[in-house]
Amino acid sequence: MKAKNINNINIKNKRASFDYEIVETYQAGIVLTGTEIKSIREGKAGLADTFCYVYNGEVWVKNMYIAEYSFGSYNNHQTRRDRKLLLTAKEIAHLAHVSQTPGFSIIPTRLFLNEKGFAKLTIAIARGKKQYDKRDSIKERDDRRAMDRAMKF
Numbered sequence: 391m392k393a394k395n396i397n398n399i400n401i402k403n404k405r406a407s408f409d410y411e412i413v414e415t416y417q418a419g420i421v422l423t424g425t426e427i428k429s430i431r432e433g434k435a436g437l438a439d440t441f442c443y444v445y446n447g448e449v450w451v452k453n454m455y456i457a458e459y460s461f462g463s464y465n466n467h468q469t470r471r472d473r474k475l476l477l478t479a480k481e482i483a484h485l486a487h488v489s490q491t492p493g494f495s496i497i498p499t500r501l502f503l504n505e506k507g508f509a510k511l512t513i514a515i516a517r518g519k520k521q522y523d524k525r526d527s528i529k530e531r532d533d534r535r536a537m538d539r540a541m542k543f
Contacts, residue, residue: 410516419476425459
């Protein structure tokens, strides 16, 4: 029996940890079409400027970029359409409650393929950082780099 060769696709939202303080994370499945999953397996997706919202008891991800599949025909997908996320009813209820709270957002942090080959999205409940918090993050990162450089010598 042949083992499946699954690419290690790991697409991250690099701005998320800089712009937001992550409070809680969830792992969700995504409802995709055939050409969308093929593009993700090629690594042609992006999470920049992406966010999630709750509508009619369902969680949706908005503005997620998945490039058109190069071998797709007239059935190719739209690159930035809204996509439904698959979560339990309890998780959706919690996300709906938190999204109503001022200052909190639901943002995607990572898109990956699990061991079965299904596309999964890690979403986070996050609180926006103020400008001075961002400066602190930059300073901590620079200090860590300086310490790492000093350790090498």
